[in-house]
Amino acid sequence: MPIAHPAASVRLEGFELRVLHLPLVSPFTTSFGTETVREVIVVRALTADGDGWGEIVTQDAPLYSSEYTQGAWDVAIRWLIPALLERGTAAPEDVAGVLAPFVGHRMAKAGLELAILDAALRAAGRPLGQYLGAVRDRVPSGVSVGIQHDPAALVEVVRSYLDEGYVRIKIKIKPGRDIGDTAAVRDEFGAIPLQVDANSAYTLSDIDTLAELDRFDLLLIEQPLQEDDIVDHATLARHLRTPVCLDESIVSLKAATDALALGAASVVNIKAGRVGGYLEAVRVHDLCRDAGIPVWCGGMLETGIGRAANAALAALPGFTLPGDVSASSRFYHRDIVTEPAVLDDGHVRVPTGPGLGVTIDPVALEAFTVAREIVRR
Structure with a gap:
């Protein structure tokens, strides 16, 4: 729209x-x-x-x-x-x-x-959420967990975020730190909403390893292959039960259109910075919503400026999966806005003041x- x-x-x-x-x-x-x-x-x-x-x-x-x-x-x-x-x-x-x-x-x-x-x-005097077409006043908050020293350390970090109330866990993976790390989290916490993010660390030669992730009932695997490997992602998707989500590959509405046409993704991560702005992000959202493809809002460790904008974007109707709009304290002891984003019952509120709604x-x-x-x- x-x-x-x-x-x-x-x-x-x-x-x-x-x-x-x-x-x-x-x-x-x-x-x-x-x-x-x-x-x-x-x-x-x-x-x-x-x-x-x-x-x-x-x-x-x-x-x-x-x-x-x-x-x-x-x-x-x-x-x-x-x-x-x-x-x-x-x-x-x-x-x-x-x-x-x-x-x-x-x-x-x-x-x-x-x-x-x-x-x-x-x-x-118009709030950004209203302008973009937000339909919610708060958005479910997931947390992105970097690669830890070992699986045991990862489990403890995940436990701390679950205790804080985050409703979805995403863990970073790479070759050698994939199956064991995912198994440790799934075994410890059962059926929590869990996804993995490869940040382009694999190739099609790793297809057997990536297929092993199917047994963990993941929400998705994010960007397993390089950003320009759209055709290879389509090939990979046919060999996995786990939904393939594209992140770095989605740099524009055109890229998203091509990826969906090829069957390279069944979920899309939308990052406004990566696609050139929040207006282009809305266009990608609209494309995916019309195609029945779920989207979620990714993060780039934003300050309170970008975090407020991401919350407004993630409140659009097609964002049906929890995104990376976490509390500011997840990353920073001190933010550059006077009222940083906080976690409230697993959600972050969409600012309602004019513009970004932050000072x-x-x-x-x-x-x-x-x-x-x-x-x-």
């Missing part, structure tokens, strides 16, 4: 970019490596109608994606922001078209679009800032 009531245009005066370094509560390990500090770019759109905030969800190195912090910083300052400022006045729905001549860089584009969207909706904590923002630049008209 297209956005029913488009947002009004705002008069763009400039953008502020900040690189933040936020220490994580505990190291987060995937097949890409281990993070102890989350590096992220925060965007502030400066408009004649008030400011808006966005988040560019790159990492410091191009491991999850070809995008990375310094590259996103460079392309935003040299190309994307000047193109938007040259436009002068823009509605959020215009941003993708203005930036379309610049190939790729979807996370950078998404962060800029979100900042303009927040500014426009704040000026109009930036200026002291925390300044404390975590390691680089800052303002670009004006």
